[in-house]
Amino acid sequence: MLQGRCRNLILILGLFVWSSCANQVIQRTDHGKRPRQNPRQYFNGVKKRVALLTFFNESPYGGKDLGITATNELLRELSRTGEFIIDPMAKKIFGNSKEIYAGGGVKLVQLSRKAKVQGLNFVIFGRVIEARIREKTDEIGLVRETKSYTESKVEIRIFDVNGNKEIYTDTLNGYADDSSFRFFVSDRESKLQYRRDLLRYAVKVAVRRAIPKVLDISAKLDWVGRVAKIMGNKIYLNAGRESGINIGDILKVITEGQEIYDPETGALIGVSKGEVKGTIEIIDYVGKDGSVAILHSGGSVHEGDFVQLY
Structure with missing residues (x-):
């Protein structure tokens, strides 16, 4: 009887831990902290007008969602600096990033004067090159610890409208390591959502790493x-x-x-x-x-x- 009570106690404890962890916010490492925004001596108070083209995802994971995630995160971070005006009508001139890549960038050169007349100073476009997630699970016990290792590679490019040329291209890596406790009968949909959240987070980390460089480049370009x-x-x-x-x-x-x-x-x-x-x-x-x-x-x-x- 004592053994039966112990088994019941262990099962109740396991259910309690699983229940409390199932709804927990995913713990992140500090890889995703936003770059510290120190006062910038170069900013003259005049905001540059920017065309931000929708990114696309060419990795086999995450689908269109990761391209949209990269675009929205870049929009959010650029807006936080207070140094840019993101032109919502610019997409009508250039389309999206995938179209620019498909044409080898020729479309940017051809439409640079139209963009200049529109008041644009530069164009930001890019793609998610890689996004992957690996998991390692402790197979012992009712409540299993799962460790996830997520990596992303995001390419960001900048085209100077006034100079009519591409002036920046770089590939940024984003990492997110995470561990969570799951009950062994965890449903499939929760597991998929967990992975989607981690992939999105890794992409956001990569995008944030580009902000200091974008600010430095912008400071060297003339406002027109x-x-x-x-x-x-x-x-x-x-x-x-x-x-x-x-x-x-x-x-x-x-x-x-x-x-x-x-x-x-x-x-x-x-x-x-x-x-x-x-x-x-x-x-x-x-x-x-x-x-x-x-x-x-x-x-x-x-x-x-x-x-x-x-």
């Missing part, structure tokens, strides 16, 4: 806006309060740069810097993210001219 309309002596720009433009700012008006090609190969080398035509002063805001300026020096400002911080 555009003269949208001229009415009388007032000059309307496609950037305003939301972009970080302030009343009293002085901007230089520049012509569009010329594309430079290699005479031997015909390959595009880059885009020259435009010539300065004059300066304008911001006097007011208009709409959600527009501003009004007047001529400060020089002349011959036309609609479609580009502007930069002085």
Whole structure:
């Protein structure tokens, strides 16, 4: 009888542990901590407008969900910095990342001027190259400990719209080690959900590792806006309060740069810097993210001219 009571006690204990652990939040290692955001001396307060194209997943695990996870995490992390405006309409210009890869990046070069007129500064696109999970289970007892080892590889690329060339590509690794206790009759759906969560987490870890580099690259690129309309002596720009433009700012008006090609190969080398035509002063805001300026020096400002911080 004593042995029977002991067996019952062990079974009740096992059920209690399983019940309490079945609903627990998956414990993560600190591989996924967000990069610490220290004050950045390069940020001038003007936000760059970015096209973030939907990532795709070419690994055999996770399906489309992992590409969407990578995109959403990058969107979230870029928004947290306060240094970018993610243009929701940019997808209509470029499509998604898979289309860019399929065309060898030619589509970016062909549409760079249209993107520049739209006010975009650079395009971020990429893919999930690998996503895998391995498990090791302790087979002894009613409640089994399962250790999971998850790895992901995410490629992120940046195309400079104003320079009309790709300026960054890197592959980031994300790791997530986890252990949990499962009762030996754990249902299949819970197990699949557990694996999906771990794969998503590993992808998020990889994406977060790219943020410091994206910030450094952005700091080295010039912010570029555009003269949208001229009415009388007032000059309307496609950037305003939301972009970080302030009343009293002085901007230089520049012509569009010329594309430079290699005479031997015909390959595009880059885009020259435009010539300065004059300066304008911001006097007011208009709409959600527009501003009004007047001529400060020089002349011959036309609609479609580009502007930069002085």
